[in-house]
Amino acid sequence: MGQQATLILDVMGADRGPIEMLRGATLFARSKLAPGTKLIVVSAEPEQTKTQAAVELHPALKAAGATLEILAAEPLPSSEGFTAPLDIFKRYPRCSIRIAMEAAKAAGPDCAMISPGTTGLVMASATFTLGRVKGIARPPICTPMPTRTGDMIFLDGGSNVDCKPEHLHQFAVLAHAYVKAMKGIDRPRIALLSNGSEEYKGNAQVKEAWDLLQADAQLNFAGYTEGHTMLSGDIDVMVCDGFLGNIVLKLAEGVAELFTDMLRTEIKRRPLAALAAQLTQRPVFRSLRKRTDYAQFGGAPLLGLNGNVVICHGRSNATAISNALAVGHRMVTSGVTAGVAKAVAEHHWGNGGA
Amino acid sequence: MGQQATLILDVMGADRGPIEMLRGATLFARSKLAPGTKLIVVSAEPEQTKTQAAVELHPALKAAGATLEILAAEPLPSSEGFTAPLDIFKRYPRCSIRIAMEAAKAAGPDCAMISPGTTGLVMASATFTLGRVKGIARPPICTPMPTRTGDMIFLDGGSNVDCKPEHLHQFAVLAHAYVKAMKGIDRPRIALLSNGSEEYKGNAQVKEAWDLLQADAQLNFAGYTEGHTMLSGDIDVMVCDGFLGNIVLKLAEGVAELFTDMLRTEIKRRPLAALAAQLTQRPVFRSLRKRTDYAQFGGAPLLGLNGNVVICHGRSNATAISNALAVGHRMVTSGVTAGVAKAVAEHHWGNGGA
Numbered sequence: 028m029g030q031q032a033t034l035i036l037d038v039m040g041a042d043r044g045p046i047e048m049l050r051g052a053t054l055f056a057r058s059k060l061a062p063g064t065k066l067i068v069v070s071a072e073p074e075q076t077k078t079q080a081a082v083e084l085h086p087a088l089k090a091a092g093a094t095l096e097i098l099a100a101e102p103l104p105s106s107e108g109f110t111a112p113l114d115i116f117k118r119y120p121r122c123s124i125r126i127a128m129e130a131a132k133a134a135g136p137d138c139a140m141i142s143p144g145t146t147g148l149v150m151a152s153a154t155f156t157l158g159r160v161k162g163i164a165r166p167p168i169c170t171p172m173p174t175r176t177g178d179m180i181f182l183d184g185g186s187n188v189d190c191k192p193e194h195l196h197q198f199a200v201l202a203h204a205y206v207k208a209m210k211g212i213d214r215p216r217i218a219l220l221s222n223g224s225e226e227y228k229g230n231a232q233v234k235e236a237w238d239l240l241q242a243d244a245q246l247n248f249a250g251y252t253e254g255h256t257m258l259s260g261d262i263d264v265m266v267c268d269g270f271l272g273n274i275v276l277k278l279a280e281g282v283a284e285l286f287t288d289m290l291r292t293e294i295k296r297r298p299l300a301a302l303a304a305q306l307t308q309r310p311v312f313r314s315l316r317k318r319t320d321y322a323q324f325g326g327a328p329l330l331g332l333n334g335n336v337v338i339c340h341g342r343s344n345a346t347a348i349s350n351a352l353a354v355g356h357r358m359v360t361s362g363v364t365a366g367v368a369k370a371v372a373e374h375h376w377g378n379g380g381a
Numbered sequence: 382m383g384q385q386a387t388l389i390l391d392v393m394g395a396d397r398g399p400i401e402m403l404r405g406a407t408l409f410a411r412s413k414l415a416p417g418t419k420l421i422v423v424s425a426e427p428e429q430t431k432t433q434a435a436v437e438l439h440p441a442l443k444a445a446g447a448t449l450e451i452l453a454a455e456p457l458p459s460s461e462g463f464t465a466p467l468d469i470f471k472r473y474p475r476c477s478i479r480i481a482m483e484a485a486k487a488a489g490p491d492c493a494m495i496s497p498g499t500t501g502l503v504m505a506s507a508t509f510t511l512g513r514v515k516g517i518a519r520p521p522i523c524t525p526m527p528t529r530t531g532d533m534i535f536l537d538g539g540s541n542v543d544c545k546p547e548h549l550h551q552f553a554v555l556a557h558a559y560v561k562a563m564k565g566i567d568r569p570r571i572a573l574l575s576n577g578s579e580e581y582k583g584n585a586q587v588k589e590a591w592d593l594l595q596a597d598a599q600l601n602f603a604g605y606t607e608g609h610t611m612l613s614g615d616i617d618v619m620v621c622d623g624f625l626g627n628i629v630l631k632l633a634e635g636v637a638e639l640f641t642d643m644l645r646t647e648i649k650r651r652p653l654a655a656l657a658a659q660l661t662q663r664p665v666f667r668s669l670r671k672r673t674d675y676a677q678f679g680g681a682p683l684l685g686l687n688g689n690v691v692i693c694h695g696r697s698n699a700t701a702i703s704n705a706l707a708v709g710h711r712m713v714t715s716g717v718t719a720g721v722a723k724a725v726a727e728h729h730w731g732n733g734g735a
Contacts, residue, residue, distance in 0.1 A: 110581075174639075188584040222627035227465040228542075230622075253627075253628070254628040254630065254633075254634075254635055255632065257635070258635045258639050268584075270575075270576050270583075270584040273576035273577070273607075273608065274574060274575075274576060274607070274608040274625065275632060277607050277609040278608035278609065278629060278633060279632060280608075280609055281608055281611070281612045282632075282636040282637055285528075285529060285612050286640045286673070288529070289672060290644075290669060293665045293668050293669050294665050297664065300664070303657035303658070303661040303662065307654045307656075307657040308651075310651065310654070311644070311651060311654050314647050315643055315644060315647050
């Protein structure tokens with residue numbers, strides 16, 4: 028039986044709707060991590076959710092010795108899609124993200140909150156409800172990314188658009204502790220994303236961040252990485268602001284998708300090539316998808332909070348949600364958040380502390 | 382016979398060396414654009430270059446009724462690879478880029494300079510030797526990029542790392558005139574690269590640029606585009622600073638390369654799939670490469686200068702160089718640079734002029 032973990036899943040706000048989220052929870056319930064877990068589902072359609080959960084999710088959890096609770100939230104009007112997250116946060120105290128975050132606060136450290144909702148709204152709720160780790164000005168999104176040899180994380184994946192060099196330094200310190208706890212890498216190689224590898228490159232922001240990271244003897248600073256070298260597998264952590272991080276994430280996904288579509292189109296245009304692909308290459312494409320699909324990573328943790336929060340892609344499917352629940356579970360059992368807070372408290376900041 | 386154009390090719394500074402550059406010139410000499418062209422090759426190994434040009438390039442030009450001149454430059458010590466471009470510019474007045482740029486100045490408007498050398502050094506030489514168009518503070522690199530439906534340009538591709546919102550506005554005005562002259566699109570759709578499509582998104586820089594572009598009635602402003610939507614083909618021009626542009630360019634290339642490598646590896650691991658690929662899918666991969674290979678675009682023009690300059694990828698092969706010469710030729714025959722200067726002079730800037 029695994030360590031007791033409470034996982035709180037917000038099933039609202041995803042492109043594919045609550046039913047797909049429940050399917051993801053069911054996949055998780057059937058995995059080896061499920062035993063002993065307490066799953067709390069937060070839904071703005073609680074009656075419907077209860078009925079749907081009774082079909083597959085509840086039996087699967089029961090079989091694993093895990094429990095289910097369903098919390099009611101109020102729906103967000105769809106007209107609010109173009110409103111700034113902070114305004115929504117203030118106006119809708121009973122939305123699913125806020126209810127889920129309050130449940131996370133009440134459940135304490137052995138709990139993780141998982142949401143496919145608007146990043147800004149999750150971030151605002153997390154900051155207000157759980158609070159930031161002392162010394163961290165802005166909690167970043169710690170995003171996994173496939174590389175040539177495996178995967179790395181980069182942060183900030185999109186939470187803080189305007190960052191000062193000190194914020195980038197804080198991201199590096201958070202990531203150092205996170206990778207150590209979650210992947211067992213003692214001195215993760217940390218690079219700054221820039222427009223060249225030479226020291227004279229960089230904009231004003233990353234030049235200053237270079238100086239801070241270079242002067243920090245507790246970090247394993249690897250210098251600048253570039254748009255293409257970041258994929259080489261030579262680094263464990265890439266640091267950038269959330270504006271750049273958001274663009275990097277979406278562009279990498281976009282190029283991979285465009286490439287796949289072009290390949291499919293070119294194959295389909297040629298009957299013989301299409302037949303050959305169907306007869307012999309299905310495992311090729313399956314394996315390729317597995318190596319590059321965001322669903323395999325599941326979700327991206329927020330770092331620097333007094334609690335475990337995992338943000339999922341708005342386009343998450345059941346596999347992604349199941350994997351995001353696994354990330355939350357691993358955060359609880361590894362005690363990563365307490366470890367990160369301790370590392371931040373004990374860090375010799377130089378001038379970089381908040 | 383085409384319009385008389387002088388094309389000045391710097392054959393130094395490319396990863397594959399001067400011989401590959403001469404091969405590219407030969408490809409161009411055999412194309413339908415060559416007749417009437419005057420090709421000036423600038424080399425730091427002029428005797429060797431002369432001997433090599435005698436084998437293929439010179440006969441090909443002669444056959445097309447085109448002429449060849451070879452100018453001597455002095456080599457850059459390879460130890461200078463990590464020196465800032467402006468320092469190199471000052472210390473090596475006889476380097477190939479500076480000699481080529483001076484030849485371009487002497488040759489006047491019916492001339493284009495093409496170089497695969499260090500971007501910063503080409504930019505510094507162009508700015509000092511040819512001069513900027515009045516009203517433009519920082520000449521951007523106008524980079525072509527494949528999309529789902531064809532291609533677009535984005536700027537700045539890497540020349541100006543720290544940009545103010547006014548600079549982004551100037552890039553948009555330059556691109557508007559450039560696309561009109563080169564592609565015949567009357568009101569090109571121009572978008573700003575940001576971290577979301579909603580108006581409340583963006584960092585401080587692009588929020589201000591949004592206001593400037595929104596207020597400019599002469600531009601066809603399409604709002605924000607994102608890391609993945611930029612590839613959709615819905616826009617003709619994407620505007621961003623050179624720091625972001627450099628990262629976008631390298632990441633897009635890097636992801637496409639990584640994806641190709643992964644595909645190749647997965648196919649090779651399966652003998653039947655590999656055999657099928659070899660027998661039936663060669664045209665698939667050829668067509669895919671043709672749609673995504675930077676070599677097809679050849680080069681990226683610098684905009685906002687009193688002259689035509691095309692920057693090539695350091696990794697350029699002969700095809701890329703031939704296509705870059707074609708871009709330079711098209712800039713001369715379309716009179717784009719005079720058109721852009723006129724458009725800038727007549728633009729109602731509001732507060733965005735330099």
